[in-house]
Amino acid sequence: GAVVSQHPSRVICKSGTSVKIECRSLDFQATTMFWYRQFPKKSLMLMATSNEGSKATYEQGVEKDKFLINHASLTLSTLTVTSAHPEDSSFYICSAPWTQVGEAFFGQGTRLTVV
Amino acid sequence: AQRVTQPEKLLSVFKGAPVELKCNYSYSGSPELFWYVQYSRQRLQLLLRHISRESIKGFTADLNKGETSFHLKKPFAQEEDSAMYYCALSPGGGGNKLTFGTGTQLKVEL
Numbered sequence: 001g002a003v004v005s006q007h008p009s010r011v012i013c014k015s016g017t018s019v020k021i022e023c024r025s026l027d028f029q030a031t032t033m034f035w036y037r038q039f040p041k042k043s044l045m046l047m048a049t050s051n052e053g054s055k056a057t058y059e060q061g062v063e064k065d066k067f068l069i070n071h072a073s074l075t076l077s078t079l080t081v082t083s084a085h086p087e088d089s090s091f092y093i094c095s096a097p098w099t100q101v102g103e104a105f106f107g108q109g110t111r112l113t114v115v
Numbered sequence: 116a117q118r119v120t121q122p123e124k125l126l127s128v129f130k131g132a133p134v135e136l137k138c139n140y141s142y143s144g145s146p147e148l149f150w151y152v153q154y155s156r157q158r159l160q161l162l163l164r165h166i167s168r169e170s171i172k173g174f175t176a177d178l179n180k181g182e183t184s185f186h187l188k189k190p191f192a193q194e195e196d197s198a199m200y201y202c203a204l205s206p207g208g209g210g211n212k213l214t215f216g217t218g219t220q221l222k223v224e225l
Contacts, residue, residue: 034212042217
């Protein structure tokens, strides 16, 4: 079964509104989680590293104020797309490493469409 | 900067034919290399990693440091192998952040 749950799997929102995406590790604790963005027919691009109890680390070119990340507990990280615009429409995927197993597990992804 | 290159966007083979999905990387240190697979309507999942040196679902991949390659191979393709395959690199450890290639869509035809 899935060890990382991402919710929602699909969301449509209006321009200017904010959308929150949740990523939960189900069978293990994850002090670190990763958020990726996938453009059509392109690779997964790392957006940021979510750190439990501290600030997220953003990759170059990713707007911190646009993509708010909160890692409130050892099993939950959230990505909030603030004041969404059509160009934010994309597929967002989270990943949580299970250190005891030495493997990163992925959520099912969230398809965001901003209209 | 680290980079992963998968030159083929689409690879189409017949059932029973050999398969080779190419992956080249650039990284200054000693990275860990992975192959991830995404079947239709399913999430990304780990197929294999170079440190394990194992064969999963008949697939193998050998890390060639001289050629900075990590090609994925299978001697006889099966229909169920049809999927999207991503090569990925991590600076160290399977739990670290990954740099992905652009992916290769494998289509196995009957």
